[in-house]
Amino acid sequence: MQLTRRRLISAGGLAAAAAALPAAAAPAVRVRIRKFAFDPDTVSIKAGERIEWVNEDFAPHTATEADHSWDTGEMGKGGTASVLFETPGTHSYYCVYHPHMKARIVVTA
Amino acid sequence: MTFRLLSAAVLAGAMVLPAHAAEPMNDLEIAHTAYTAGQLDIRYAHLALAVSENADVRSFAETMIRDHSAVNSAAVDLITELNVTPQDNDLSRALVQGAADKRAELMGLSGSAFDCAYAQNELGYHQVVNKTVEDSFIPAVTVAPLKELLTDALATFKVHEGHAEQMVSNLQCS
Numbered sequence: 001m002q003l004t005r006r007r008l009i010s011a012g013g014l015a016a017a018a019a020a021l022p023a024a025a026a027p028a029v030r031v032r033i034r035k036f037a038f039d040p041d042t043v044s045i046k047a048g049e050r051i052e053w054v055n056e057d058f059a060p061h062t063a064t065e066a067d068h069s070w071d072t073g074e075m076g077k078g079g080t081a082s083v084l085f086e087t088p089g090t091h092s093y094y095c096v097y098h099p100h101m102k103a104r105i106v107v108t109a
Numbered sequence: 110m111t112f113r114l115l116s117a118a119v120l121a122g123a124m125v126l127p128a129h130a131a132e133p134m135n136d137l138e139i140a141h142t143a144y145t146a147g148q149l150d151i152r153y154a155h156l157a158l159a160v161s162e163n164a165d166v167r168s169f170a171e172t173m174i175r176d177h178s179a180v181n182s183a184a185v186d187l188i189t190e191l192n193v194t195p196q197d198n199d200l201s202r203a204l205v206q207g208a209a210d211k212r213a214e215l216m217g218l219s220g221s222a223f224d225c226a227y228a229q230n231e232l233g234y235h236q237v238v239n240k241t242v243e244d245s246f247i248p249a250v251t252v253a254p255l256k257e258l259l260t261d262a263l264a265t266f267k268v269h270e271g272h273a274e275q276m277v278s279n280l281q282c283s
Contacts, residue, residue: 036268058183059176059265097172098268
């Protein structure tokens with residue numbers, strides 16, 4: 001799944017901080033979701049870079065900011081989603097379906 | 110290889126497997142039984158959504174429907190790809206009967222009594238199913254894609270077991 005800006009906004013997102021990017025740009029970091037964990041569980045990127053999640057589990061997952069300011073939406077097995085982070089900051093996120101799955105993104109200038 | 114693990118009373122009321130359930134199961138019987146176990150948990154979850162007003166219980170039930178549906182969908186895809194037909198068997202039939210009995214018991218409950226009974230059944234169900242899948246089904250299966258599917262599914266079911274354990278604890282059931 002490739003996110004759209006509209007989707008992020010409809011999720012109540014801070015579009016200025018995290019937004020969708022056209023599929024052409026390669027992600028700076030790819031986070032695997034497997035065995036109910038984000039791998040790696042902490043990633044560091046620069047502002048303007050994108051993170052892509054790939055779900056390798058049977059169970060659907062999401063990557064959702066703790067304050068719900070951005071959300072990938074549901075990713076089924078083999079599904080992907082990406083988010084562009086435009087401003088520096090730290091994001092704690094989790095899977096809304098399996099809240100014990102937690103991870104962190106550090107965005108630097 | 111025997112499959113008496115599933116005869117544990119906790120699985121579905123006081124289910125006792127027929128004696129010949131101890132016979133080795135083939136891949137198609139294992140596939141049918143694993144699929145059936147998932148479908149039965151989905152039915153428990155739908156019952157929970159119909160009865161429970163507890164947010165945590167309802168959230169757990171929704172997760173069971175979502176996750177088990179995903180696993181069983183993958184199983185159907187594999188069965189279609191392999192062009193085989195899973196085989197009904199004594200164990201899967203016993204599972205179905207045991208679950209029907211348990212649902213009848215649960216339908217007579219409401220409020221916290223239902224929540225606790227549902228949560229405790231989910232914990233016991235996942236404990237026994239997981240042990241059976243891990244100790245019996247996966248070692249016995251001969252077709253690699255099915256073994257892989259069961260292995261991946263077990264990872265999901267173990268998370269459910271942990272979630273159920275937490276739910277039971279949070280409900281503070283006596």
